[in-house]
Amino acid sequence: MKNVLVVSGHPRLDDDSVVNKAIVEELAKIEGYAVDRLDALYPDFRFDVAAEQAKLMEADVIVLQYPVFWYGMPALLQKWMEDVFEHGFSHGSSGKALVGKELVVSMTIGAPREAYGEGAAVHVEDLLLPVKGACALTGMEFAGFECTYGVSYLSRVTDGARQDMEKAGREQAVRVTELVEKLDA
Template sequence: MSSPAPGRVLILFAHPALHRSRINLAMMDAVQDLEGVTVRDLYEVYPDFHVEVSTEQELLVEHDVIIWQHPFYWYSAPALLKEWMDVVLEYGFAYGDEGRALHGKRVMSALTTGGPEDAYDRAGYNRFSMRELLAPFDQTAHLCGMKYLDPFILHGVNQFSPEQVTAAAASYRKRIQELLA
């Protein structure tokens, strides 16, 4: 397998109800035109959930930064992103004695939540911090030999004004540009 081109970012986007999301649409629009960024809308590519493993693995090899962008549904990823992880990050490719294809790559969660930031705290109604709730993503990255970066999280997005949506999308674009550098 060939080595990745420097600064290539693969955004694996998963939103099962994109037509209802102002913020995720704005985030995707904000980064679509960036050179070195590949946006992959998993629900558009795989509406039947039949993930093409070899294609997805090739894309992973071609990029050095992987973004898992999705709404934070039930303290996890939407079903298709979980399916993607289950079949693409397989033994012998992503982990195991021979599974070193992803070693050294960076990975980041880019999440949106409906609840406010203080809800994601031990004293909040979700009882755990976001870092604690994201432990399975962190461990997945670790098992695959990747570095799990600090997540990009937008809380309380259902209450965002149009101005806040624009500002959040610009902030996301800036974070992706930093990863391209």
């Protein structure tokens, strides 16, 4: 069985999330999956670096779960990476702790698919560049991504719209598990 660490980067999963909350709740039910709720553990952005590094070392597969904010990851997740991926741990001549681990990105995206499709200023693949760079530097394998488009917080206008988003989140969770299942890790 693979050890899967889901690093949840939504800054307010309990009171300001629909889709990420649904995804995280579904993934948490699966055997072998551990959810690292950064918003709950580190609301002040002050990370227990040793504890986070230990979780990463235990994992075969790391899933970065986040809403796209300003064409990237939320500041909470970005800061986690800045602090936890230390020289000598994840990179540098003696930093080999992440080599060979598989990394999956699971994003939720407010704008519709067309906003990131052909001819758009930013293609969905562009959103992955920093993560792909981090994989190249640390020796992790970039194992692919899943996303759901068109789930902006601005669209949570009716109960029906929220329910559709929750359903989309549960469906994304299934796709993530299918992707993970196929990995060799």
